[in-house]
Amino acid sequence: MRGREYTILIDKREKKPLVFPAALEILDPRALPTEQKAITVRLKTRAETLKTADYALADSPCNCYALSERSVIVETKRSIDEIAANCLSLSKRRNFVAQLTRMSESWRRPHLIVEGGLPTLSTTYPSSKVNPALALDALQRLCLEYGVTLIPIPGSTPAARRRTADYVARLLINGTIVHGR
Numbered sequence: 001m002r003g004r005e006y007t008i009l010i011d012k013r014e015k016k017p018l019v020f021p022a023a024l025e026i027l028d029p030r031a032l033p034t035e036q037k038a039i040t041v042r043l044k045t046r047a048e049t050l051k052t053a054d055y056a057l058a059d060s061p062c063n064c065y066a067l068s069e070r071s072v073i074v075e076t077k078r079s080i081d082e083i084a085a086n087c088l089s090l091s092k093r094r095n096f097v098a099q100l101t102r103m104s105e106s107w108r109r110p111h112l113i114v115e116g117g118l119p120t121l122s123t124t125y126p127s128s129k130v131n132p133a134l135a136l137d138a139l140q141r142l143c144l145e146y147g148v149t150l151i152p153i154p155g156s157t158p159a160a161r162r163r164t165a166d167y168v169a170r171l172l173i174n175g176t177i178v179h180g181r
Helices: 080-088 090-106 117-122 132-146 158-179
Strands: 005-011 023-027 038-048 055-057 072-077 109-116 149-154
Touching: 005 158, 023 158, 055 158, 072 080, 072 090, 072 158, 080 090, 080 117, 080 132, 090 109, 090 132, 109 117, 109 132, 109 158, 117 132, 117 149, 132 149, 149 158
Parallel strands: 005 038, 072 109, 109 149
Antiparallel strands: 005 055, 023 038, 055 072
16 A cells, blocks of 8 residues: 655754654544544655755655655754744844745745743753843744744653654654645
C-alpha cells in the first residue's frame, strides 16, 4: 500500500537532532476518524542541508500524499538565550526574519517548536543579561507577523525529546495528509 513510508529530512547543521521512531501508528486517513482505525507507517530519516528550518518531510514516490509544494516545516529552539539572540540582536534578527520569511513564503504551515516549553521561555541563566519576557514578546510578534505557529513543547529530558520527535513526525505527516489531498 502506498503512503506507508515517510522520510523525515533533518538539517545537517542541527546540533542535537531529534531521534525519530522507526515506526509510528497514525489515524488512517482513508477511514472516518470516528472509526478510530490506525495504520502503521515506517519512518526513515535523512540528513540534508535544508534551506530553511530543521525538519521537513521529503517528497517520495511511495508517499501518495507527497506535494511538490510541501505543507509543513518545523524549526526548533532550545533556550531563551537562543531566542533572544535571534529576536533581540540586530544582526541575528535580520537572519531570523529572513528565515521566517522563507518559511512562510515556501510552506503552507511553518511551525517553531520551543523545546522545554514555557519554562524555557521564562528561565535565564545566571550569567545571562536577557529579559525573558521581552525575548518572548519579540518572538511572539515575529511569529504572528510571519504566520509561523509557535508551539512550546514541555521538557528537554531524553524521554521528552522522544515525545517531541513523535509530535514532530505526526505534525509533518498530518500536514501532508491534510494539504496533500
